[in-house]
Amino acid sequence: MTAGRTFYRNATLIDGTGAAPVADAVVTAADGVIGYAGPAAGAPAPAPGDTVHDLGGRTLLPGFIDAHVHFGIGDSRQILFNNVEIPRSLHAFETAERMRRTLEAGVTTARDLGGTDAGFRTAQQRGLLSGPRLSLALRLVSHTGGHADFTLPTGVDLHACGGNSISEIADSVQEARVAARRLMRDGADVIKVCATGGVSSPSDTPDDEGLTVEEIAAMAAEAARHGGRPIAAHAQGAAGIRNAVRGGAASIEHGYLVDDEGIDLMLEHGAYLVPTLATFDFEDRVHLMTEKAVRTKRALAERTFERVSEAVRRGVKVAMGTDAGISPHGRNLAELGHLTRVGLSPMEAITAATRNAAELLGLADRVGTVRAGMLADLVVCEGDPLADIALPADPDNIVLVVQGGRTVKDTWG
Numbered sequence: 001m002t003a004g005r006t007f008y009r010n011a012t013l014i015d016g017t018g019a020a021p022v023a024d025a026v027v028t029a030a031d032g033v034i035g036y037a038g039p040a041a042g043a044p045a046p047a048p049g050d051t052v053h054d055l056g057g058r059t060l061l062p063g064f065i066d067a068h069v070h071f072g073i074g075d076s077r078q079i080l081f082n083n084v085e086i087p088r089s090l091h092a093f094e095t096a097e098r099m100r101r102t103l104e105a106g107v108t109t110a111r112d113l114g115g116t117d118a119g120f121r122t123a124q125q126r127g128l129l130s131g132p133r134l135s136l137a138l139r140l141v142s143h144t145g146g147h148a149d150f151t152l153p154t155g156v157d158l159h160a161c162g163g164n165s166i167s168e169i170a171d172s173v174q175e176a177r178v179a180a181r182r183l184m185r186d187g188a189d190v191i192k193v194c195a196t197g198g199v200s201s202p203s204d205t206p207d208d209e210g211l212t213v214e215e216i217a218a219m220a221a222e223a224a225r226h227g228g229r230p231i232a233a234h235a236q237g238a239a240g241i242r243n244a245v246r247g248g249a250a251s252i253e254h255g256y257l258v259d260d261e262g263i264d265l266m267l268e269h270g271a272y273l274v275p276t277l278a279t280f281d282f283e284d285r286v287h288l289m290t291e292k293a294v295r296t297k298r299a300l301a302e303r304t305f306e307r308v309s310e311a312v313r314r315g316v317k318v319a320m321g322t323d324a325g326i327s328p329h330g331r332n333l334a335e336l337g338h339l340t341r342v343g344l345s346p347m348e349a350i351t352a353a354t355r356n357a358a359e360l361l362g363l364a365d366r367v368g369t370v371r372a373g374m375l376a377d378l379v380v381c382e383g384d385p386l387a388d389i390a391l392p393a394d395p396d397n398i399v400l401v402v403q404g405g406r407t408v409k410d411t412w413g
């Protein structure tokens with residue numbers, strides 16, 4: 001069934017590969033797949049029955065990919081209290097609304113690293129809800145007292161009961177294997193491990209080490225025995241970052257205090273850094289944070305920007321992730337600007353949020369670049385994001401979003 005092709009013409013194309021922009025480009029799509037992407041001079045001519053969109057000189061980009069979100073969490077206080085305060089039905093509607101807002105901000109694919117169950121992925125695939133296509137971790141794995149342990153000093157475990165828990169506890173190599181098996185059974189696309197403590201967890205710090213090298217390696221081995229899935233490691237302090245890479249993590253999430261040896265290891269293993277710098281834009285959200293989280297975050301900021309800049313300078317691969325849920329949902333592309341503040345060029349920031357993120361998610365043969373044969377995930381942005389990387393951050397500047405060939409946002413008059 002060919003319903004005719006769709007032509008997008010009169011645009012500057014940034015194709016996500018890092019190649020120079022193509023002025024006066026044409027992109028065609030049919031049955032949800034890109035047929036042609038390149039200069040107008042080499043483009044096929046529209047035939048009767050084809051639809052032609054004139055993009056008026058705007059910039060055409062791949063649908064963006066956010067490699068680190070939490071759609072199930074509205075703000076950092078909810079990480080603690082979601083599970084006990086919010087009925088599952090309300091939680092589902094709130095999650096769906098955050099997904100829709102994220103899609104309309106230009107993110108057509110997202111990796112949720114904890115708090116969103118497999119039903120959302122199915123619902124999105126079936127068209128029951130509008131949002132990015134999902135890659136899911138479901139829950140995060142830590143040891144007792146680690147980043148996924150939400151037991152308060154009173155002994156009350158906020159994640160022990162209720163349906164919105166994001167927690168898996170494992171305290172030995174064998175328990176780590178079982179946790180990985182449970183997550184894969186429940187539909188995880190990626191295994192999220194906590195290699196250090198964190199900012200929002202009640203009883204640890206970013207410098208505390210989390211799961212051991214052996215425990216992380218056991219989960220990586222278990223994933224490899226079942227068709228392979230990447231390990232995403234929450235890792236903020238230097239020692240835990242090294243443990244995560246040695247254990248086989250494909251990505252270091254946050255990576256704030258990576259040391260020189262950690263950078264060496266990341267380069268050697270080809271691990272991605274997902275620096276989630278948007279989370280440092282938090283001063284207007286301190287009322288949503290615990291006192292411990294505010295204090296920890298303020299103490300981290302300066303060294304984080306130094307160490308992440310050093311990793312970028314040394315050539316560590318970067319994929320864009322926002323930790324939305326901790327940072328605001330629906331302003332994901334503000335992270336592009338943060339990435340330029342640690343040394344990426346605007347083009348490199350865009351590539352981090354397109355091709356690189358697609359590679360990290362294992363989806364580079366389908367999404368992340370605008371090329372013939374890829375899914376037609378397209379975003380049209382006002383102006384030139386290479387001249388002003390803040391433009392895509394404002395969802396009002398994202399005037400067209402196409403996902404798998406289907407227009408999901410179209411706001412220009």
Ligand SMILES: [Zn+2]
Binds near residue numbers: 068069113
């Ligand atoms: Zn996170």
